[in-house]
Amino acid sequence: MTASEPWWKSAVVYQIYPRSFADSDADGIGDLQGIIERLDHLSRLGVDVLWLSPVYPSPHDDNGYDISDYCGIDPLYGTLEDFDRLLAAVHERGMKLVMDLVVNHTSDEHPWFTASRDGGADGPMRDWYVWRPARAGMEPGTPGAEPNNWGSFFSGPAWEWDEGSGEYYLHLFSRKQPDLNWENPKVRQAVYAMMRWWLDRGVDGFRMDVVNLISKDPALPDGHVPEGSRYGDGSPYYVCGPRVHEFLAEMHREVFAGHPRRLLTVGEMPGVTVDEARLFTDPARAEVDMVFTFEHVGLDHGPGGKFDPRPLRLTDLKASLGRWQTGLAEVGWNSLYWSNHDQPRAVSRFGDDGPAHRDRSAKALATVLHLHRGTPYVYQGEELGMTNAPFASVDDFRDIESLNHHAHAVADGADPERVLAGLRAMGRDNARTPVQWDASPHAGFTTGTPWIPVNPNHLEINAEDQLADPDSVFHHYRRLIDLRHTEPAVTHGDFHMLHPDHEQLYAFTRHDTASGTELLVLANISGADLTVDLPDGWEGTEVPIANVPVTGPLARRYTLSPWEARVHRRRV
Incomplete structure (x- = not known):
């Protein structure tokens, strides 16, 4: 860096x-x-x-x-x-x-909101939140009278009727989470x-x-x-x-x-x-x-x-x-x-x-x-x-x-x-x-x-x-974090997805020109064995991190066991 x-x-x-x-x-x-x-x-x-x-x-x-x-x-x-x-x-x-x-x-217990609510429609902090009257011709506080038909992320309508001040306030989340008026x-x-x-x-x-x-x-x-x-x-x-x-x-x-x-x-x-x-x-x-x-x-x-x-x-x-x-x-x-x-x-x-x-x-x-x-x-x-x-x-x-x-x-x-x-x-x-x-x-x-x-x-x-x-x-996790701290290709390398249509294999490369390092990541995202063919030039490369022990030099073709993942590294 x-x-x-x-x-x-x-x-x-x-x-x-x-x-x-x-x-x-x-x-x-x-x-x-x-x-x-x-x-x-x-x-x-x-x-x-x-x-x-x-x-x-x-x-x-x-x-x-x-x-x-x-x-x-x-x-x-x-x-x-x-x-x-x-x-x-x-x-x-x-x-x-x-x-x-x-x-x-x-x-709704923040002092900004209590002042906005309790000061009434003409209060100095009313427009710190989003207040609107009921729909024209509708009885306030009844279903469908809300200023619009938006739903809340937490179910129900995104508006709460406030009897005391005579308007609805907007809450995209809980009724106790009134939205601030960033305008x-x-x-x-x-x-x-x-x-x-x-x-x-x-x-x-x-x-x-x-x-x-x-x-x-x-x-x-x-x-x-x-x-x-x-x-x-x-x-x-x-x-x-x-x-x-x-x-x-x-x-x-x-x-x-x-x-x-x-x-x-x-x-x-x-x-x-x-x-x-x-x-x-x-x-x-x-x-x-x-x-x-x-x-x-x-x-x-x-x-x-x-x-x-x-x-x-x-x-x-x-x-x-x-x-x-x-x-x-x-x-x-x-x-x-x-x-x-x-x-x-x-x-x-x-x-x-x-x-x-x-x-x-x-x-x-x-x-x-x-x-x-x-x-x-x-x-x-x-x-x-x-x-x-x-x-x-x-x-x-x-x-x-x-x-x-x-x-x-x-x-x-x-x-x-x-x-x-x-x-x-x-x-x-x-x-x-x-x-x-x-x-x-x-x-x-x-x-x-x-x-x-x-x-x-x-x-x-x-x-x-x-x-x-x-x-x-x-x-x-500790080893992965250490690899990010010590291998520039993890932070700075470009990203290239391999085998995008494969239903079992997650594979990609990271290449960092400045350090001359390339990484190949292979992961079997399934509960079944998976045979993979290494791309050209990756046979025998080192494996700085894997979740299953890797022994001996790696052939061009090998089998990833269920949920096995490994990272190859080479200098280019």
């Missing part, structure tokens, strides 16, 4: 969901002190950046993504002094810390001031929650109503809306431009296209450094949406990821991820979480992802191969999205068992069960009662056992 290139191109980011990471005070909820006590685990793993999901004061309607105070720490997690100690401990270990920025919406420059300046406050405190950047939704078409037109739905799809009017690039460019000028430290900004952007991502991440435009795309994590959604899962075809996955590699090859940068706090566990979703292939498929998925061009993100527990949880009934779920979907779907006549099967496969609570530190009761997460039960398989999958096993999933 040249001195002029940003540090994050060769970095690996680790996401911490504080509620489920480590509990130091036995209340069953993770906290900042718990994170401090487990930082050496992350140092051993070798990650460069910690992304901290929200720890701000919140009513926790959406587990902290409903913020009631942007410049504080929720007492569940600790104090600002605890945060400062965490930040210092992270920096002492040579790592950086990125905060979660949630500014499409606030909590108002006072809102934008308040957000920028808050961001500068955290940067002055020493944080190293922001992951920006659904940031491409901040600009809405001011006309708020009705959306198309998909078959089988009672609500309209408003996404054409708020996904990458009319002023989103203007707003993000302004944010960069007001907050990041000229800052003495090189910071990291990543925008979570549902529905973003490759062409839009090129604009968002083009350094010359100065908006954000990289984006999270949702395209590859929507490939297994059926006609009924995410809770109607269908089998994923490897060719579809390769086509999607390959398109993003090509699209951002010359301009922009990719974020690479399988998992996060909103997605089910990678090994259960994309791999094979049965005992025969669980560890090997976790390693294969990691190998494929980390060898792509971009910045990899590791979600807590992914480095252990943690799996989806065995939810017995809807009573085992905690997440508002899952609970709302179940209530609405069953009320609309859906088969409860089919709805429950969808929640088990795709529910966000799969990612939120506590990190499995050891085989003790509650997996070493807490000595109290955890807010959500620990996965029973912590007896077989836990950090303590994996640290002692050099062939564990943990150590495979």
